[in-house]
Amino acid sequence: MELMELIEEFFSPSSLSQVMEGYEAREGQRVMAREVARVMEEGGVSLVEGGTGVGKTLAYLVPSALFALEGDARVVISTSTKSLQDQVVNKDLPLVQRLLGEGGRHFLAAALKGRNNYLCLHRLKAAVERGKVDRDVVEWAHKTVHGDLETAPKVGLSHLLGSRWEYCLGKSCGYRELCFYQRAWKRAEEAHLVVVNHHLLLSHLVAEKKGLPFFERLIVDEAHRLERTALEVLGESCVISWLLRQVQGLTGLGLALGMGTDFLQDLEDLKGRLSRSLTFLKGLLPQGRVAVWEMEALEEVEEEISNLSLAIEEVALRGEGWLRRQGEEAPLHREVALGVGELLAGARVLEKWAQGPREMVRWAETRRGEVPWISFHLVPLEVSSILGEGLFTMVDGVVLTSATLSVAGSMAHIREALGVPFHAREVFLPSEFDYEEQVRLVVVRSVPPPLSPAYQERLLEVLSSILRERGGGALLLFTAYRVMEGAVEVLRGEFPHLNFYVQGEEGRDALVRTFREDPWGVLVGVESFWEGIDLPGECLKTLVLVKLPFKSPQDPLVAARSRWYQEQGKDPFTDYLLPEAVLVFRQGFGRLIRTKEDRGVVYLLDSRVLDKGYGRVFLSSLPPGVKMDVVE
Structure with a gap:
């Protein structure tokens, strides 16, 4: 056939109904x-x-x-x-x-x-010997069938137990026949x-x-x-303080292995060089993200980064020479090789950043702290x-x-x-749902533009009014952490009977699971909550889109791509920012209606959808049949 x-x-209905109860063609x-x-x-x-x-x-x-x-x-x-x-x-x-x-x-x-998502048994053994893992993780490791670290009783174990290729012993590994990654690969083959x-x-x-x-x-x-x-995959980044930690780790290994005073002195000198660079760059760069075209001292930053990369590479290459002389059977060879490899990779990212390839967007990010946190990033323009x-x-x-x-x-x-x-x-x-019957869109005109001094106060008044009327089973989608956190702080005080599940306080999946079971729950999030979460049934009946989800023009990648569109003779807003926002808007709107039984109201607190010409693009991208009301 x-x-x-x-x-x-x-x-055919007869075929699928045999495996799916209640299936409708x-x-x-x-x-x-x-x-x-x-x-x-x-x-x-x-x-x-x-x-x-x-x-x-x-x-x-x-x-x-x-x-x-x-x-x-x-x-x-x-x-x-x-x-x-x-x-x-x-x-x-x-x-x-x-x-x-x-x-x-x-x-x-x-x-x-x-x-790196799979448990490495060799690394587990080493971690157990050093007392780095809890008993429940060891018990899970004995029971797991596929070794997927996502199913482990603790989160964030991939850095300690993941099957990173740098740690792989290959054919010499005593666990090769039991290797979870190799078994997953064989199943895929x-x-x-x-x-x-x-x-x-x-x-x-x-x-x-x-x-x-x-x-x-x-x-x-x-x-x-x-x-x-x-x-994300094609982008590159380097954190200076991370390189400093690698040098400190190599120093500890060098002392344990008796690497020799010359190499240990090289590491000590590099540690001082990295610390001085952090202090110097801290004086040149403002806090937060800053694109290269916003850097007043760009030439000085590039020169410092280039010189630093050469210093790092020189020490790393000496480390590689030591590894070759010792041979792969030397104690802790793999740990030393990993540290040296991290230094070389970091040096090459820094040198690439300093050279400023035209096809890449460059920016730096600085965070204040006991040890300054400075990172350098490159992402393709397209x-x-x-x-x-x-x-x-x-x-x-x-x-x-x-x-x-x-x-x-x-x-x-x-x-x-x-x-x-x-x-x-x-x-x-088209969707199989009857949006005319299942959902109502309410556009609230009275919330002023986000840059208005009255914006935050009026936004909170409207959010309070919605929660007072609709109660739990609400999803509030913001576009900025700062606005979200300020609103949640006030709303928690005003509605003590409601339980607010807020992005960042727990992992997204855990928040969604708890929210589904809580009729008094209010789920709150920003960008990643606009898509990829499924909330069918009674758990969600109110969706609030606080603002049209335009990308921030201050973001270095957004600004650079807007300039690139302009150089191509295109309109950055019409050809880039607007379609990107519409796609996110459609995803956000789609969180409410997931089955034919779902019913609810979507509140949009952004009058630009009515007052601006581009508002038509958002509205015409919604599913057919959606009824819209406009309120003050």
């Missing part, structure tokens, strides 16, 4: 599944925008599984975060397995994360479907395609986040050329999908941002 015929059979899901099947069979690139409720995940998993199974091929599914990756593996793939039935006996699927995250996919792209097993087709879910992740030349030539068939790929009905922005080939197809699938 042909793949298209199989898709029609699998997505969705035309959009069938259309998307056919489009994915077309790409599987014929290749090419397709952009598929599927509104909330379409059932995108099954629509791409089923044809991908059938194609891979029939052709003994491999399809990679990339999601935006590790938590979404886990959701696909633990919730959606078991449904596909049941749907395949007897024909899916030989179907294999696997998850693969970056190696044998699988028809491999579920990864965008970070690993893009690392594979820039690391000469060594991060993943070979694959024939690619599905990119939450594709609107791909550019942002690419900027990644479309890298993605266009790499991602879409890596495999013959690519599907990019998300609920938010378009701005006012056009995919032009996402096409340009990701370097999508001109021949790529576009498919628009």
Whole structure:
């Protein structure tokens, strides 16, 4: 049977209802599944925008599984975060397995994360010997099947126990047969479907395609986040105080190993050099983020950074010479090599920063403290050329999908941002929800512009009024930490019966889990809370969008990209800032209605959507049928 015929059979109500209780046939899901099947069979690139409720995940998993199974091929599914990756593996793939039935006996699927997400047993043994881990972590390590540190009883263990390549003993490791990362890689090599995250996919792209097993087709879910992740993967940074700690660590190792007075003196001299640089740079740089074009003493900063990088590299190269003379069997060889490697990597980032490559955005960040914290950052101006030349030539068939790929009905922005080939197809699938019945949008006119002296006072009055009327089950989305923290402080005092779950006070997933179970809960967050959180049912009935989510023009990357757009003869606002804000706005709006049973109100406290010409772009990007009221 042909793949298209199989898709029609699998997505019939009688078929899916056998594995999904209460399943209702969705035309959009069938259309998307056919489009994915077309790409599987014929290749090419397709952009598929599927509104909330379409059932995108099954629509791409089923044809991908059938194609891979029939052709003994491999399809990679990339999601935006590790938590979404886990959701696909633990919730959606078991449904596909049941749907395949007897024909899916030989179907294999696997998850693969970056190696530092997996427990290294060699590092665990060393950490236990040094008393660095608690008993509950050791007990978890004895029970875990996959060694995924995300499931450990403590968070933030990857720096201590992760399978970093720098610590890998390779074939000489006594735990090689038990290595969780190697076992995960082997499962991926044998699988028809491999579920990864965008970070690993893009690392594979820039690391000469060594991060993943070979694959024939690619599905990119939450594709609107791909550019942002690419900027993170391709960006580089160096923290001066981190280099100072590496030197101090090497000094301790040098004393223990008897490295010799010459090298120890080199390290001592470098420690002094780094401390003097911190003091000198502290006098040149203002506190906070500062872009290079804002630095009054840029030439002095560049000269200091360049000279510092040479000093660091000189000492690091001497350390490499010592390692070669000692041989790999020397005690603590790997620890010394890691410290020397960190120094060399830092020196090269600093030298690159000082040279000022035109294709990179440069800035520094300073934080005051007992030891000054100064970091230097480089990020590409754009990644479309890298993605266009790499991602879409890596495999013959690519599907990019998300609920938010378009701005006012056009995919032009996402096409340009990701370097999508001109021949790529576009498919628009509206949401299955009845927004006219399920949601009401209320725009509050009386909140003045954010720069107005009366802004904070009126904002708090409106927020108080909303919570007084609507109570718990509310999500408040801000665009700035400072405004959010000020509002929460006042609201907690005014509403002691409500429980505020605020971004930064706990991890996002933990806050969301607790909020779901609390009818008196108010969830509060900024940028990362505008997307990627799922709150179906009674737990969420009120959504407040405090401000239209424009990027800050003071951000060095935003400012540099705006200038770059201008140099290309484009309008930075119309072609960059506005479409970016609309996509985030659409994601934020989509937090409220997640199922056909959900009902609620969205409050927008930004009258610019009514008073400015660009307001039409935001409103025309909302799902059809949304009713809007305007109040003072």
